[in-house]
Amino acid sequence: MNYLGRKCVGGIMKQSLRLLTLDQIRAFVSVCEHGSFTNAAKDQSRTQTAVTRQIRAAEDILGEKLFHRCRGHFEGPTEAGEKLLPFAIKILAVLEDAWMCLERPGLKGTIRVGVMDDIDMNWLLELIGRFKALHPECDVTVISDFSTRLEKRLDQRELDVAIVKTLIRTQQGEVSNAHKTLRREPLLWAAGAGFGLRQREPLPLVLFHEGCVYRHHVIQRLESAGVPFRIAYEGQSYSHLRAAAAAGLGVTALAESQVAMGGLQSLVEVAGTRLDPLSDVEIAMKALHTRKNLALSGFMREVMRSSKQDRQAFCTSDNQVMTRLQELELA
Structure with missing residues (x-):
């Protein structure tokens, strides 16, 4: 399925070039967000070779290099890549909106959400409020705790999704399909x-x-x-x-x-x-069995979209959470 047209975007596209595919756009955005081809491959549940192939195909289509590489090492997006990124994110966001719109009538069930105790709860509760307004038949339960405890509860299937912080050095081996990076610093x-x-x-x-x-x-x-x-x-x-x-x-x-x-x-x-x-x-969202739970899938997509729009969501201030919980009728 093709999406990008032939008009010039930031001076990097030519009318004679073929169209980019959605897989290429997703691969490009994932590499930008995760900071390496290896991490993007884990996020996309693909091999690194497959992601590299998608990026090279996109570069051939655009006639521009999208990433700096030095002796095989990733060094970030080029000027062309930086110009393309905001447009690529908007394209994927539009698709997410369409998906949510089509899915909206069927979202039901209970979502147990674990959040690290140093997250900006105003951001999270506003997000949950918007989600419940769209999906009134979904029940949401919020549990706040240390990230290490939340991950244990997730492993024990006491939670459906958890927003946690981890150290990058601990990210070893294969990352779950439902592991989504929200912020890194x-x-x-x-x-x-x-x-x-x-x-x-x-x-x-x-x-x-x-x-x-x-x-x-x-x-x-x-x-x-x-x-x-x-x-x-x-x-x-x-x-x-x-x-x-x-x-x-x-x-x-x-x-x-x-x-x-x-x-x-x-x-x-x-x-x-x-x-x-x-x-x-790294601030990450982790979940289990998202493919079996449409309500959870919809919630995770809303988190990803909201976190990209509000980059201050994880710059914590201590908030009065219980009042907000009662207002949203989540307590």
Whole structure:
């Protein structure tokens, strides 16, 4: 099935060129969103060779290179690729709208949604409210917890879908068809302005409670490097964690968006001791048996569309969730 016309888009298409296929557009967008051909292949449930073939075919049609490659390594989209990307996303969004419209009358059932406790609940609950307005016969249950616990509940089939954060280094092996990346950003060491450390003093840490993937990763990094440390503060609120670090209680580890939001400064060393770089963080949506549950499939598509429109959805502020839940009649 072909979709793109012969008109010029951002100067990269010529009237004499053939049409792009939807498979090529999906492959192109997936590579852009996942940052590599390998991850895009997992997202598309295809081999890397198949994805590469789709991209090369699209480049032949357009007469332009869409990605920079250096000795086989992916280095991001070219200028032509950057111009094409927003149009490609819009094309796929229109198709999703058509699919939702056709599916709408038949969506029924119960969806059990697990969300990491540091997500922007305003964004999520507005999304669920829109979904319920479109599909009033779907019941939605929301459970908030640490990502590690949510993944266990998902594996035990206590949840249908979970929005969780994981460290990129832990993504090994085959990724499920229902694994969709929503956001990726660096995890940074951070502290308040002017933070100092006395010589030979253990590094004071400001961390979440046990069960947080950040906490485990930070402790592992410090132990591997032989850096002595102590827990100076632990809690489960982002605002409290940022306030404790800003007040000078210790060093924390937060996603880049959280560091900027909290008025903190990123660190590469403390008192002459270099801190090992931390892994990138991925916010992902994971689910089971989406093909057997049309209601869940529809919900996941709505999450993907909304997350692309609102890139601040995962820059968390602590919100009053119960009031919103009651308003949406989800509690």
